[in-house]
Every structure is written in C-alpha cells, then in structure tokens.
Amino acid sequence: MPEEAGASVTQRDYDAAWMLELMAELMPCAYCRMPMNYREPKRHPTRDHIWPKAMRSTVGNRTGKLWCCQECNSRKADKTPSEWLAMLRARHETGKWPS
Structure with missing residues (x-):
C-alpha cells in the first residue's frame, strides 16, 4: 500500500532510486538504441509518454511510458505515435534525422 503524500523518505527509498537510475x-x-548516461545531456535517461498529452483522453489507459534518451524525447515532443515512427524509420534508413 502506498504511503501518504508527504511521508518521510527512507534510506531504502534513496537506495532503490539510485538502483533504478543505474538500471x-x-x-x-x-x-x-544508443547507450544512455547521466554524464551527457543528450544521452540522459528520461521517461517518455508514448501518446502525446492531447491524445491521452481518447486512448483510455494506453498511456504507456518507456525509457529513452533526452535527445529522442525532445525530438518526439508532442508527435503522434505514427508521426514519430515515420521519423524513426527515416533516421534508420538514412542514418540522420529528417528535417
């Protein structure tokens, strides 16, 4: 059962958060598919919502999140899944991001 909001953070919580960051x-x-790390701003691990905020109310509970680097998260911005997939395919085929 989750603790109440404002509850104190334990050393166990800090240790678990550190482990999740390492993971x-x-x-x-x-x-x-590039390696992520906290030392390079573009490669910093972030969590991305697959569905843009504007579409989340229409897709019900399908608001999945995944780990991605800061650069990809910024490039994806509020693109729909189909728009973003087209950009990823173009990058894969050409080796560079479409303009």
Missing part, C-alpha cells in the same frame, strides 16, 4: 543508464534508448 536506466544500462539500457539503450528505446528509440535510437
């Missing part, structure tokens, strides 16, 4: 850094970006 995120070990995973490649879900979009570009």
Whole structure:
C-alpha cells in the first residue's frame, strides 16, 4: 500500500532510486538504441509518454511510458505515435534525422 503524500523518505527509498537510475543508464534508448548516461545531456535517461498529452483522453489507459534518451524525447515532443515512427524509420534508413 502506498504511503501518504508527504511521508518521510527512507534510506531504502534513496537506495532503490539510485538502483533504478543505474538500471536506466544500462539500457539503450528505446528509440535510437544508443547507450544512455547521466554524464551527457543528450544521452540522459528520461521517461517518455508514448501518446502525446492531447491524445491521452481518447486512448483510455494506453498511456504507456518507456525509457529513452533526452535527445529522442525532445525530438518526439508532442508527435503522434505514427508521426514519430515515420521519423524513426527515416533516421534508420538514412542514418540522420529528417528535417
């Protein structure tokens, strides 16, 4: 059962958060597949909502999140899943981001 809002944070919570950050850094970006790390701003691990905010009320509970690098999260911005997938495919085929 979750603790009440405003409850004190324990050392166990800090340790778990640190472990989750390490786990995120070990995973490649879900979009570009490049390694993520906290030392490079573009490669910083972030959580991305697959569905843009404007569409979330129409897709019900399908508001999945995934780990991706800061660069991909910024490029994706508020694109729809189909728009973003088209950009990823173009990048994969050409080796560079479409303009």
